[in-house]
Amino acid sequence: MQWEQLLSLKRQGDTSKRLRKEQDDTRLGFEVDYDRIIFSAAFRSLQDKTQVIPLSKTDFVHNRLTHSLEVSVVGRSLGRLVGKQIIEKYPHLKEVHGYQANDFGAIVAAAALSHDIGNPPFGHSGEKAIGEYFKNGNGLQYKDQLTDKEWQDLIDFEGNANGFSVLSTSRTGIEGGLRISYATLGAFMKYPKESLPKKPTSKICDKKYGFFQQDKDAFVEVANELGLIPNKSGNDIGFERHPLTFLVEAADDICYTIIDFEDGINLGWIAEEHALEYLIKLVKNGIDIKKYNELTTKEDRISYLRALAIGSLINDAVTVFMENEKAILAGEFPFSLMDKSQFNAQMNDIIQISIKNVYQSKEVLHKEVMGYKVLNSLLDNFCSATNRKENDTATNYDELLLRLLPERFQVQKENLYERLLHICHFISLLTDGKAVELFNTIQVNKN
Template sequence: MPGVSPLARYAVSPATARGRLHPEPEAETRSPWQRDRDRIIHSSAFRKLQYKTQVFVNHEGDFYRTRLTHSIEVAQIARSVARALGLDEDLTEALALAHDLGHPPFGHAGEEALNQAMKPFGGFDHNAQSLRVVTLLESRYAGWDGLNLTWETLEGLVKHNGPLPKPPAYIADYDERYPLDLDTHAGAEAQVAAMSDDIAYHSHDLDDGLRAQLFRVDDLHHLPIVGEALAAAQKSSLDVPPPRLRHEMLRRVINALVTDLIAETRRCLASLDPDSPDAIRRSKQRVVAFSPAMADANQAIKDFLFARMYRHWRVNRMTNKARRLTEGVFRILHDNPTLLPDDWRPRAGAGGMQRSAVTVCDYVAGMTDRFAMDEHRRLTDISVQG
């Protein structure tokens, strides 16, 4: 099959794996990273992603992306890139599927609200929250909290954007217990998952923005990569209807980004000539990257989406409402932890203290958009039974 490579020397392998915090017998039919992937898919946090926002709040339309559909799209791109580079596809997929587990409801609006509310207690960081989810908050096993994922998956989860010289508090505390080499890069599989996240974001936000009529196809002609893809799509059929034109354009955008990512990464790998996963981690620079020209084009797409979509007045209105709602739910529960459900109340301890704030933050961060809206009504509307 075109593009398929044997497993490279710098890919993770069971022979170089560092195991799990809580040792377990290996499975007879699955690799360690297949087991990690399966545990992530079966987690309650992963299920909740279907009702967590990307840009549009869940009730605004069934065809807009959610955190779940985004994660699936990231995983598809990441597996394709990993296969072409001779990396372990299962670890790459596990990281792609897990990367958003720590996001609260309402996307960046919810994250900003929780960060502001948690400032006296260390702030809120969705990467640290993802680690909390898979090492503490998922309660599925008799012998430990969390999912007991492999070292390689945990490392990739916290370092997919690079080394962490000043890690958030929970990551720093966990690193004391189970060192994740925070001063190095993550392995190549994690880097592929991170870059695939960027590619998926651009393609589906352009798609959703066009669907929502926040901008028009004619507004895209000037954008690098996107403009060329649009021109090629229009040339392929002069009378193609708008929905098909959109998809014809976006598949070309994804292909251009993926093709460049693979070519530039191969160039970086040839220069570094790594003989192990640790050689990737010790590299001074990321090895999975776009070419300089494509990186510039990628930034131009980001700038366009920021100005024309993420700061559109319709999105701003919903963002403002979502931020206020999240802040309100946090404040009410933190001021009076006796309002928490039975299974959360004992964790909070006395109101107003660090333990209470962290417990309420965990509770709110785990909500879906729909549950957060319902919980706000239960807490504020006297006509709604609690």
């Protein structure tokens, strides 16, 4: 892979090439990507979507929006630090093409900002709930009418693939979704493959999938424009990762490891002494013990350790990236950056504490149970109604139910797969609160 191709400013529908040296630096294309994402309805909905702690109104607990903003900030730092070294290593990128170190930061920041934009309500359990409806619930009735890959899209519903749809899918009057640059789309694509074959290798890029069958052509166009390396054969589609994807992933890994831990401590679910015990291993070379001992509140002490820990992990991730940059460009680095971090063991220790005290807490389990019930009901009602309408057997109740759909979702799709995925997409973009409100409306009407 070549950096000048990987940094493409092209957007869907472009008829002429966008050259970096012709860009207005006061309104750089990669920064436009960031703006379009942050002003999108899908991004705004993240303010009422669970990160870990369910439906929390506590000031210091993160939701998907605050998590995404923080991942973006960390991603920007990673991108700029890597970009500085890449420009030094390949000076023609600046001298001939006009790229700057901050371009890398802008790309990674935008991709990181959108990394959870396709996640459904109720956290990762929401993805599982959608898949379970088709795999084991009433949605099983549709299996024989779909291809294997279409069916896999549904039973293994994936927020990353849904995010690609949010960012790129055209609808009437809106070509190319948010029309963000292919460089940012490429950096966003953590798992550049289709849903089958499932986990064909142990490579990090094959861990999950990154696009639905309906978005296959758009995905391939982006991958080809960027010069990503194909790694599947026959009728299967898959590519090696865009190099900057490793930085987006590292930013997410760093934030959820440290900040979920911080949330657990601030909630009192993890003892404060664990913070020093586990974080000191990450910050021992940078901590000012005198300053730490002068901090009088738990929140300030944890905040200080968190900032130092994130800084240590950022610097280490940059080192790992640059040491392996040649292998990454060749598609021969099958790991995440943090897998090869000198702090990998310490991060895993922190995650294990968070799993025990936060992810498996009663509050989180209650949220997941509720999420399954809510999403199963919504899927059953809306999938049934939209298919009966297609078959001209819709009841008056079905018609009323479908009028609850936002205007842009009140369109009939041509085939069963697209209809089912359309409903999944609608439900995935609901906030936690809106999903519960819709569920309650339906249950009241049923009773």
